[in-house]
Amino acid sequence: MRFKGRDVISIKDFTKDEVNHILRVAGEMEPLAKKGSDMLRGRILATLFFEPSTRTRLSFETAMYKLGGTTIGFAEPEISSVRKGESLADTVRVVENYADIIVLRHPLEGAARFAAEYAEVPVINAGSGAEEHPTQALLDLYTIVKEMGRIDGLKIALAGDLRFGRTVHSLAYALSLYDVKLYMVSPPTLRMRSEVLEDIKGRVEAVETEDMESIIPEIDVLYVTRIQKERFPDPAEYEKVRGSYRVDLNTLRNAKDNLIILHPLPRTDEVPPEVDMTPYAKYFKQVWSGVVVRMALLALLLGAVE
Ligand code: NCD
Numbered sequence: 001m002r003f004k005g006r007d008v009i010s011i012k013d014f015t016k017d018e019v020n021h022i023l024r025v026a027g028e029m030e031p032l033a034k035k036g037s038d039m040l041r042g043r044i045l046a047t048l049f050f051e052p053s054t055r056t057r058l059s060f061e062t063a064m065y066k067l068g069g070t071t072i073g074f075a076e077p078e079i080s081s082v083r084k085g086e087s088l089a090d091t092v093r094v095v096e097n098y099a100d101i102i103v104l105r106h107p108l109e110g111a112a113r114f115a116a117e118y119a120e121v122p123v124i125n126a127g128s129g130a131e132e133h134p135t136q137a138l139l140d141l142y143t144i145v146k147e148m149g150r151i152d153g154l155k156i157a158l159a160g161d162l163r164f165g166r167t168v169h170s171l172a173y174a175l176s177l178y179d180v181k182l183y184m185v186s187p188p189t190l191r192m193r194s195e196v197l198e199d200i201k202g203r204v205e206a207v208e209t210e211d212m213e214s215i216i217p218e219i220d221v222l223y224v225t226r227i228q229k230e231r232f233p234d235p236a237e238y239e240k241v242r243g244s245y246r247v248d249l250n251t252l253r254n255a256k257d258n259l260i261i262l263h264p265l266p267r268t269d270e271v272p273p274e275v276d277m278t279p280y281a282k283y284f285k286q287v288w289s290g291v292v293v294r295m296a297l298l299a300l301l302l303g304a305v306e
Pocket of ligand 1: 055056127133136166167225226264265266
């Protein structure tokens with residue numbers, strides 16, 4: 001297993017052993033996240049964000065600072081030379097002169113893979129259009145292990161916008177490495193992409209349904225996502241599904257006692273604040289997982305840990 005110098009573009013680029021290793025190293029980062037470390041002193045992370053972000057960008061920056069490194073970058077491409085028409089390929093070839101590792105979020109599918117082909121330094125995909133968000137999937141898995149003690153044997157529902165939501169694509173691939181049963185819960189027009197279903201078929205059982213209530217008593221993990229309004233090619237199509245699902249206290253009345261609810265955040269109206277008070281709600285704990293998992297990735301890719 002070798003991580004030094006690698007890119008993180010798709011979760012599919014990693015074996016189960018490698019994913020488990022990243023989760024293990026993330027566990028070892030917990031104390032360092034509390035007390036700090038100088039493992040990456042002198043190293044520079046560049047965050048290039050061509051799309052809005054709160055958690056992903058700030059947690060990568062936090063992770064880098066906690067390991068003693070520093071960060072540069074932009075979250076508003078409008079104020080960089082991108083505004084003047086600089087290409088992604090040129091931007092990346094410039095930035096790698098400044099930084100040891102690049103984290104990229106971009107609205108186009110394939111953008112991260114494309115950037116990685118130009119960059120000599122590792123590129124981490126922090127979201128490529130509606131395609132994938134591999135580091136989110138890793139922190140989702142980490143949270144499941146932390147809360148449930150395991151992944152194997154669990155029944156897990158991925159709910160919401162399974163068509164345009166990139167986090168659920170990466171998470172479905174990641175979960176298909178384990179012995180789980182998946183429920184894909186969505187309105188008909190937001191069903192899981194067929195290429196994802198095709199890929200995971202044969203490795204895990206995946207049941208598609210529109211009926212959240214019927215599966216609630218079965219499941220151990222409920223992963224809810226928002227409707228990705230900005231990715232709808234047609235605003236009228238968004239209007240048709242807007243507000244079409246919601247996980248509230250009533251939906252949860254037949255849930256198992258130890259059900260956990262995860263959400264990559266940001267949420268809109270799909271999980272109302274009344275759920276925050278229940279023991280099911282783990283989405284704010286998930287945010288902390290983002291810090292330790294990204295510390296692990298930075299340390300591994302920069303060769304500070306094996
Ligand atoms: C997600 C994203 O950007 O795909 N956010 C995140 O990174 N936690 C989810 C979303 O925007 O709905």
